[in-house]
Amino acid sequence: xxxxxxxxxxxxxxxxxxxxxxxxxxxxxxxxxxxxxxxxxxxxxxxxxxxxxxxxxxxxxxxxxxxxxxxxxxxxxxxxxxxxxxxxxxxxxxxxxxxxxxxxxxxxxxxxxxxxxxxxxxxxxxxxxxxxxxxxxxxxxxxxxxxxxxxxxxxxxxxxxxxxxxxxxxxxxxxxxxxxxxxxxxxxxxxxxxxxxxxxxxxxxxxxxxxxxxxxxxxxxxxxxxxxxxxxxxxxxxxxxxxxxxxxxxxxxxxxxxxxxxxxxxxxxxxxxxxxxxxxxxxxxxxxxxxxxxxxxxxxxxxxxxxxxxxxxxxxxxxxxxxxxxxxxxxxxxxxxxxxxxxxxxxxxxxxxxxxxxxxxxxxxxxxxxxxxxxxxxxxxxxxxxx
Numbered sequence: 606x607x608x609x610x611x612x613x614x615x616x617x618x619x620x621x622x623x624x625x626x627x628x629x630x631x632x633x634x635x636x637x638x639x640x641x642x643x644x645x646x647x648x649x650x651x652x653x654x655x656x657x658x659x660x661x662x663x664x665x666x667x668x669x670x671x672x673x674x675x676x677x678x679x680x681x682x683x684x685x686x687x688x689x690x691x692x693x694x695x696x697x698x699x700x701x702x703x704x705x706x707x708x709x710x711x712x713x714x715x716x717x718x719x720x721x722x723x724x725x726x727x728x729x730x731x732x733x734x735x736x737x738x739x740x741x742x743x744x745x746x747x748x749x750x751x752x753x754x755x756x757x758x759x760x761x762x763x764x765x766x767x768x769x770x771x772x773x774x775x776x777x778x779x780x781x782x783x784x785x786x787x788x789x790x791x792x793x794x795x796x797x798x799x800x801x802x803x804x805x806x807x808x809x810x811x812x813x814x815x816x817x818x819x820x821x822x823x824x825x826x827x828x829x830x831x832x833x834x835x836x837x838x839x840x841x842x843x844x845x846x847x848x849x850x851x852x853x854x855x856x857x858x859x860x861x862x863x864x865x866x867x868x869x870x871x872x873x874x875x876x877x878x879x880x881x882x883x884x885x886x887x888x889x890x891x892x893x894x895x896x897x898x899x900x901x902x903x904x905x906x907x908x909x910x911x912x913x914x915x916x917x918x919x920x921x922x923x924x925x926x927x928x929x930x931x932x933x934x935x936x937x938x939x940x941x942x943x944x945x946x947x948x949x950x951x952x953x954x955x956x957x958x959x960x961x962x963x964x965x966x967x968x969x970x971x972x973x974x975x976x977x978x979x980x981x982x983x984x985x986x987x988x989x990x991x992x
Contacts, residue, residue: 606839608848613855616791617782621832623665624764630661632768644758651748669757672746673829681745681826683819688741691810698804699733700874702894703796708867709899710853711860712781713789716766718862737797740827756830763790763831788852790833795849798824799842803985804894817983818842846986859902867891867903889914 631637636659643655644662650670654663688695708714736759739745739752746753763785770776770784782788798821805812821842829835839845871891875884885908892900892907893914 606837606844608844608851610851610855612837613788613851614782616788616834616837617786619787619834620767620783620785621760621764621790623668624760624832625767627661627665628761628764628768631659632772634659636662637765647754648751649748650746650750650753665761666757669760669830670753672753672826673835676746676826677822680819680822683815684823685741685743685745687812687816687820688737690816691805691812692741694805694808694810695737695801697808697890698801698894699737699797700870701891702804703800704733704870705867705891705895705899705903706796706800707793708860708863708870709858709895709902710789710792710856711858711863712856713792714860714862714866716770716784717866740823753830756827760831787834787837790831791828791838791848792852792856794824794828794833794838795845795852797827799845799849799985802842802983806983806985807894812983814983821845843986847989850989857899857902863902864904867905871905885910886914 631640639657640659640662643658646655647666654666658666707717736752736755739750739755742750742752744750767784771778776784778784802812802817802820825838825840828838839848871887874887885906888906889908889910891903892905892911895903895905
């Protein structure tokens with residue numbers, strides 16, 4: 606598939622017809638509060654839907670309760686094993702590359718600023734981390750899992766933001782397209798898949814081509830469940846590179862909202878890091894993964910750790926070598942990675958399960974007119990746009 610300015614512009618006009626219709630009906634009938642209350646009891650796939658659930662919501666939940674028929678379950682299992690092997694690195698990439706990438710797209714940063722969660726970045730990060738952990742659990746798509754209900758709620762959350770911005774005339778649709786449009790949804794899918802793989806590569810993590818492709822495939826499945834147009838989404842990593850390069854060239858830049866969100870992200874993780882001596886490593890790692898230009902746009906402070914963090918790939922390379930050569934070392938490092946991820950997520954959630962709900966209003970002040978030898982390691986697709 607070839608992406609052009611024209612094809613990308615077309616994607617800016619489309620939202621998610623199914624979820625948009627459900628949300629519009631809930632608001633029209635004044636049933637949003639009732640829906641949110643009852644949906645707190647819907648947290649696992651296959652559980653009976655509560656009595657009193659609005660009929661339009663019941664139909665939506667039943668329609669979206671199964672994954673796409675084309676899913677390759679063998680590939681999904683490879684993705685799960687890849688996540689287990691690299692969970693702490695993936696969490697790092699999500700936190701210090703994927704989220705800041707959202708902030709460096711001004712209109713996306715403005716959208717993120719539209720919700721009440723703006724002043725609570727830990728909630729947004731916890732929701733992202735929890736969503737990914739749910740996805741990579743064994744049986745994520747089976748009865749009893751938490752992933753499908755979480756995805757169904759996230760899809761409605763996106764639709765509700767579109768609803769508010771359009772209804773309240775706080776979004777210039779003619780100039781900027783549909784809020785949380787198909788282009789942005791695909792862009793987000795690339796941030797959480799290809800950009801994560803890019804970050805792992807930059808950190809010097811040993812990855813097989815098979816594992817990288819499986820991880821990317823898993824996020825293709827996620828995109829389908831979240832309402833991404835499967836006729837437009839990249840199917841391969843090479844197509845993903847083309848899309849992401851063009852998307853970022855079209856949209857990335859500085860913004861007050863992006864800088865504010867980044868400052869909150871840095872503050873959040875400085876609180877998680879014990880003591881204060883290592884606090885500057887948060888900014889240094891963020892700058893290392895997103896690059897100086899984007900970091901400057903996001904006003905990431907320069908610190909004395911900026912040079913130190915550049916040796917991180919070498920240190921991680923030593924650990925990866927131990928993991929590759931020793932079954933005991935592999936077990937110990939995988940266990941440490943699991944515990945680190947659990948600690949990070951529990952710190953963000955304060956031990957609570959995060960609930961996804963349809964916001965009944967937006968912020969009032971929001972204004973918008975498997976390990977393999979090194980010779981078989983995965984390498985990122987080459988850039989498609991000259992620097």
